[in-house]
Amino acid sequence: MKALIIAAGNGERINHITDGKPKPLLDVLGLTLIERAILSAKKAGINEFVIVLGYKGRAIKKYLGSGEKHNVKIEYVYNREWKKENGVSVLKAEKAVGETFVLLMSDHIFDYRILQNLIKKSRSKCILCVDRSPDAYIDMEDATKVRTDGKKIIDIGKDIKKYDAVDCGIFLLNKEIFKAIKESVKRGETSLSAAVKILAKNNKIEVFDIKNLFWLDVDTKKDYVQAKKLLLKNLIKQTDGPVSRHINRKVSTALTKLFLKTNTSPDTISLISLFLSVISCHFFVLGNYFSVILGGIMAQLSSIIDGCDGEVARLKFKETKSGAFFDAVLDRYADTLIIFGMVYGFWTLTGNLLVWIAGFFALSGTLINSYTSDKYKAEFCKPFVSRKMPVGRDARCFIIMIGAFLNQVFYTIVLLSIFTHIENLRRAGFVKLKNLNPGGIKKKI
Amino acid sequence: MKALIIAAGNGERINHITDGKPKPLLDVLGLTLIERAILSAKKAGINEFVIVLGYKGRAIKKYLGSGEKHNVKIEYVYNREWKKENGVSVLKAEKAVGETFVLLMSDHIFDYRILQNLIKKSRSKCILCVDRSPDAYIDMEDATKVRTDGKKIIDIGKDIKKYDAVDCGIFLLNKEIFKAIKESVKRGETSLSAAVKILAKNNKIEVFDIKNLFWLDVDTKKDYVQAKKLLLKNLIKQTDGPVSRHINRKVSTALTKLFLKTNTSPDTISLISLFLSVISCHFFVLGNYFSVILGGIMAQLSSIIDGCDGEVARLKFKETKSGAFFDAVLDRYADTLIIFGMVYGFWTLTGNLLVWIAGFFALSGTLINSYTSDKYKAEFCKPFVSRKMPVGRDARCFIIMIGAFLNQVFYTIVLLSIFTHIENLRRAGFVKLKNLNPGGIKKKI
Structure with a gap:
């Protein structure tokens, strides 16, 4: 037609x-x-x-x-x-x-x-x-x-x-x-x-x-x-977490206008977001309070700009599955680097070895957190949406920034570890319980 | 009809x-x-x-x-x-x-x-x-x-x-x-x-x-x-890695016959597999050579039995999306526990702090490894199949067992870290390159 x-x-x-x-x-x-x-x-x-x-x-x-x-x-x-x-x-x-x-x-x-x-x-x-x-x-x-x-x-x-x-x-x-x-x-x-x-x-x-x-x-x-x-307002996604919805999108849409003017490609923006995570990692590794604050800000900025690649892609009708895949993989590396920076920096500063154990489980919780939402989409062919306690990258990076400002790297890591794992177990349980009765007799063919 | x-x-x-x-x-x-x-x-x-x-x-x-x-x-x-x-x-x-x-x-x-x-x-x-x-x-x-x-x-x-x-x-x-x-x-x-x-x-x-x-x-x-x-032979999946195909399936199908006789549910088998990973973690934490060997064997056994839940489900026509999701989430926890056990055990035994850094990146590589294959399925609605260097849980657990027998926990972790990350980057690149030209004009409607 x-x-x-x-x-x-x-x-x-x-x-x-x-x-x-x-x-x-x-x-x-x-x-x-x-x-x-x-x-x-x-x-x-x-x-x-x-x-x-x-x-x-x-x-x-x-x-x-x-x-x-x-x-x-x-x-x-x-x-x-x-x-x-x-x-x-x-x-x-x-x-x-x-x-x-x-x-x-x-x-x-x-x-x-x-x-x-x-x-x-x-x-x-x-x-x-x-x-x-x-x-x-x-x-x-x-x-x-x-x-x-x-x-x-x-x-x-x-x-x-x-x-x-x-x-x-x-x-x-x-x-x-x-x-x-x-x-x-x-x-x-x-x-x-x-x-x-x-x-x-x-x-x-x-x-x-x-x-x-x-x-x-x-x-x-x-x-x-x-x-x-109108076009910018319609960039908010159904799967956006609360931090993304109420804070990040406001900044990211403004930045997106800039990226559009400079004709920056979505993949380049994904790489910029990863680069900011590298800088965040670097500042966290330095360990002193001032650096930690900068590390926290960079983590949050990385999370905000992480929204821009998708926004530019959607606004320019350039959304691709491979772009979404590429962005998601880079995000997991960004997550890894930021947590590593926090752990390493805190450890060199204090010598407290417990931070490695906490960091290990914070990393596991964080990555499994992303894993569960995409595994859900892979199995059920629809996004995982839950308003009860939506813990996504937006919330994690925001918590990291707050923790950095409070100079509480260790407890931030412990907190991340606890609440990501609780969320993961909740998701596993939610999916099991919701699907105990997968419906009656199927429709006729 | x-x-x-x-x-x-x-x-x-x-x-x-x-x-x-x-x-x-x-x-x-x-x-x-x-x-x-x-x-x-x-x-x-x-x-x-x-x-x-x-x-x-x-x-x-x-x-x-x-x-x-x-x-x-x-x-x-x-x-x-x-x-x-x-x-x-x-x-x-x-x-x-x-x-x-x-x-x-x-x-x-x-x-x-x-x-x-x-x-x-x-x-x-x-x-x-x-x-x-x-x-x-x-x-x-x-x-x-x-x-x-x-x-x-x-x-x-x-x-x-x-x-x-x-x-x-x-x-x-x-x-x-x-x-x-x-x-x-x-x-x-x-x-x-x-x-x-x-x-x-x-x-x-x-x-x-x-x-x-x-x-x-x-x-x-x-x-x-x-x-x-015939029925057992048809349990081999297109996405099976080489270790799974040539080693694990042979053992798992034999075990599956046992599980069928005892009428064990797929979810219970998933939990048994996780439990074996907990035991593997425990043995690795003990750190001495004998325990490490047991830890390696348990890791491999956990990987083998991880195949049985799906086999029983398919043989009994009880495959569910929620079952697959549940199993996958438990697997990620199994991965986390086994690597944690290796790192912690080696560290308490040798005091070598480098193992934490290596372990951190081995965990990240491992979890992102699973993430990429399911993210691919989530975006493209088909499984990620690549015969070039198929690194999945089967290969990882097998390497862990071999490493345990050789009493080379540290180098096993380093190896895991390197080859999972190489595979992840290869996948990201593969998806980007393959989709640079996403086809010509779509079909008429």
């Missing part, structure tokens, strides 16, 4: 911040708006695109080319009448798209899962994605409102008074849309909404609720600022 | 070893023959069974009941004419099965993947599973031979001279089979093969090649011995 992307308009309300480029080429956290549309669709499983160009179309075509850079196929259609409303742009692509296709706007950002869910739907009717509870940042004055009755559309337009949903600018369409546009153009109406109204009258379109997934039409500078906020 | 299992015959050639029980109730490594058929089918996704009883049918029904014990549904059909050939038994079940069904023999053992593959096939025709290259242990004199032309059956029977395949006794059938049996019974032929011949003549049956998967018809004592061998 192809995706049709409308990139013909002149985006006059935002042109003052685009440096003379057309709006689809506006950079939002390392990717242009239109690249975000393309790569979101690609992540949802779509690899062929038709882009309708108009205002400054040549610049867009020059920038995207045939799509090779993003490993997709792009065709272009020109709409000389781009000053008319967007229905005309869709009509120009009639011959370029197949029986059914997805329609996207080049200036909307959205969660790729909206599209992923949409293309699973039956393709017998056209479908318009709607948001039934739009967030406060959606500009309701400019939004296309929809009045629905269940899945049916009763009315649609920017100026209707009664409505219960907002048009998200994401469609699953078939050839019926072209008939409808032609009909509405004859009547002198060139907007897509006018055509949708005709489809609705003939019972040829339904709405699809996007639920709580995000989308945003980037029309103004305010929207642009909001778009960046 | 239901599976029809024929359990009506009297198995006269094997009755001298069944203790007066009917052949389907013959115990083969902890499960009766008919339970193996049921549980293999269940593993392939079938949960409803119809069993045709005849000779000593009451004993079979009493043993299996309604299937609750195995979480399946079992119905029974009686065939008073069980002295006739097996076509009659199939016919008796006409009303109990659905439009299409699987037909199995209660005295055949087989790899469940044969059935898993079979039920994915188109159900427009009947299908007979055949073995085109039967292993040497198949009794060719007694086997039902098949002459084929591509997927077509040219001839079938025990006494045909020209043949290129053997009937495995596994079928995917539809209602046509009953018409064919009725027709052949009219002609005075009551065997299933006679009915298959009629189906073949009318182009209503095809053959399906089981490739290299195992099956065996258990008719004689020789077959019975071979069946046990």
